[in-house]
Amino acid sequence: MSGKQFSFTSILGWSASRYEKFQSCRRSYYYAYYGKFDPDFPIAKINALKALSSKALAIGSLAHDCIEAIFKRLQQSDAAVDKNRLKAYIHSKTMEFHASKVFFEVYYGQIDSVSTDEISTYVNESVDHLLNSERFEWIRSQSAENKKRWIIEPQGYGETRICGLKAYCKVDFLLPNEEGVFILDWKTGKQDWEKQQKQLIGYALFASGNFNFPIEQIHPIVVYLKNGYEEKEVALLPESLDAFARRVQEETYEMYTYVADIEKNIPKDKAHFPMQDDVAACKYCEYKALCGR
Numbered sequence: 001m002s003g004k005q006f007s008f009t010s011i012l013g014w015s016a017s018r019y020e021k022f023q024s025c026r027r028s029y030y031y032a033y034y035g036k037f038d039p040d041f042p043i044a045k046i047n048a049l050k051a052l053s054s055k056a057l058a059i060g061s062l063a064h065d066c067i068e069a070i071f072k073r074l075q076q077s078d079a080a081v082d083k084n085r086l087k088a089y090i091h092s093k094t095m096e097f098h099a100s101k102v103f104f105e106v107y108y109g110q111i112d113s114v115s116t117d118e119i120s121t122y123v124n125e126s127v128d129h130l131l132n133s134e135r136f137e138w139i140r141s142q143s144a145e146n147k148k149r150w151i152i153e154p155q156g157y158g159e160t161r162i163c164g165l166k167a168y169c170k171v172d173f174l175l176p177n178e179e180g181v182f183i184l185d186w187k188t189g190k191q192d193w194e195k196q197q198k199q200l201i202g203y204a205l206f207a208s209g210n211f212n213f214p215i216e217q218i219h220p221i222v223v224y225l226k227n228g229y230e231e232k233e234v235a236l237l238p239e240s241l242d243a244f245a246r247r248v249q250e251e252t253y254e255m256y257t258y259v260a261d262i263e264k265n266i267p268k269d270k271a272h273f274p275m276q277d278d279v280a281a282c283k284y285c286e287y288k289a290l291c292g293r
């Protein structure tokens with residue numbers, strides 16, 4: 001299933017992570033989304049900082065890749081997962097990741113090096129929590145016909161339209177069957193129900209807008225994998241859907257006030273994107289080398 005496609009436009013598209021960046025610090029938002037317009041630093045330098053990975057990000061990214069591989073394989077075969085092969089796969093993916101990335105903690109001198117064993121242990125644990133869950137058995141037991149309809153980490157950024165505005169809501173895993181349409185979102189970090197609920201409402205609107213699934217049949221579920229297995233389903237109440245759509249509109253228009261040309265998404269001058277006053281909030285920012293913080 002490929003869903004609705006949109007022709008390319010330059011206009012900015014809302015996403016939960018974009019607005020989160022915008023809110024956290026206007027200057028970091030500028031570096032993250034408008035680095036090529038920066039008059040002070042070469043784009044290569046900005047992009048190198050943007051590409052830094054923290055240990056937590058590495059664990060999340062590797063666990064997602066691994067779960068994607070497991071479900072893609074399940075579409076082809078019902079055979080039980082070979083835990084030893086899986087462990088070797090996670091080890092080799094962790095080594096690849098380690099070789100291709102610079103870690104935030106190392107770049108900023110917090111630690112001398114990142115232990116690949118530590119990362120792969122956390123990835124193994126998270127994936128194991130999923131494999132030992134009833135939910136995994138339920139997914140595994142789906143019919144071959146249903147498996148063909150799974151959408152696993154779809155290509156692209158999950159572009160959709162909310163109230164006619166461009167938005168990005170990318171699902172991890174979408175499973176339609178006779179009971180409904182299940183959207184499962186894997187979390188390897190801490191629980192933040194308020195934030196994650198909103199994210200999942202966006203995914204439900206993506207599934208309904210791009211694939212025409214009736215909204216009342218959609219079950220968005222957040223799956224926590226860090227300390228065991230836990231899942232929480234988001235209720236799609238009419239008032240929460242309305243509130244989400246309003247929020248996307250308000251936040252998009254707020255971000256529009258920082259661009260000089262809305263259609264081309266050209267930012268105003270860098271001076272419109274001030275640095276954060278609270279120096280303590282810079283502690284985990286990837287761009288602190290540019291701000292001297």
Ligand code: SF4
Binds near residue numbers: 027281285293
């Ligand atoms: S270091 Fe601080 S001021 Fe600079 S971009 Fe990051 S959060 Fe903003």
